Amino acid sequence: MYSERLTYQLLEASDLNELHELNLIPEVDEFNTMGIPDSIQVTKDLLDAKIKDHQQENISKLTYSIRLKNGNDFIGICGILFGQPKYKKAELWMKFNPKFWNQGYATEAITRLLKSCFKEHQLHRVEAGCAVENHASKRVLEKCGFIVEGIQRKNLPLKTGWSDNYEFGLLVEEWNK
Template sequence: MTYQLLEASDLNELHELNLIPEVDQFNTMGIPDSIQVTKDLLDVKIKEHQKEDISKLTYSIRLTTSGEFIGIAGILFGQLKYKKAELWMKFNPKFWNQGYATETITRLLKSCFEEHQLHRVEAGCAVENHASKKVLEKCGFIIEGIQRKNLPLKSGWSDNYEFGILEEEWNK
C-alpha cells in the first residue's frame, strides 16, 4: 500500500468514501450533504499539513499495484511535552477483512514511535465496532477504559473504548 498526505486530487474518492452508509455507522462526521462539504473538510486537512507546527496528518491509502483508493487514516499529535498522539482510520468496506487496516495502523505506529519519537499512542472505537477493536488489539493496543455515551453516532450515543500503547510495548 502507498500512503500520501491528502491532496485536492483525492476529493472525489474521499467524497465517495464518506457517502457509504457502512463507513458512516461508527463515524461521528455523518454523511456529507454535498461534495462541497467534503471539499471544505479536505481543504482544512490540506491546510493542516502546511502549518509550520503540524499537529494533524491525514493520509490517503492506495493499493500499490493498482493505485486504487481504499481509505484514509490519520495521526493527531498532542502537546509536545506529552509525546503522544491519537490514530484513526476509515476504509471502504470492499477492502475490509483483508489486513489493510492492521497494516495501516502498524505503519502509523512505526511513524509515531520511530520518526516522531513519541512515548504513547492512543486510539478509540465504538464498543459495537468489533472489527476496529480487533485491529487495535492485533496491533498491540490495550483497552484502558470505556467512555460512556461519548460518541454521537447516527444510531444514538455510543460508549467508546479507549486504547493506549506505550513505546516499550510496541513490537518493532
C-alpha cells in the first residue's frame, strides 16, 4: 500500500529494532497507553502478536510500518482495528517518530487508511480517539474529516494519570474521497 510520499507494509519481524526505538522515545509515549518497554523482548512479544493478528483467518487487526518512499526511512506505525462485521466499522490509530512530526505525514497516513477502510473494506463508519491534551492528533483527525462525537472521561491510563479522551467518528457519506 502507498500514498504520495509514504509506503505501508504489514509489520514484519525485520521491523523489530526500528519499532523498539520508536517505542523508547519519551515524546511518543506521552499520549500512548502502552508505556515504554522494559526490554527489546517486550517489543518482540508485541510485534509477534501483531504479526500473528495478520495471519488469522478473519483478520481483525492490521498494523503497518510506515516508510518514506524516498530513502525508505522508518517513520512510524499505524493500524486498523476492525469491529464486528455486522457493524461495518473500524478504529484507526497511529504512532510517529517526532523527527517526522509537523510535515503532514500523519494526515497523509490517516487519509490512506480511510481510503482502505471505505473503498477496499467497504466499511460504513470509522472511529478514532486521542487524549484531549493531544492537540496535534486532534488537528490531524479533524483535517481528515473526523468529527468529535464526545469525550470519554478519564478513559486513558497515561503515565501522568488518567486522561479524558476525544471520540471521533466519520461516516462513509461524509468522507471526502
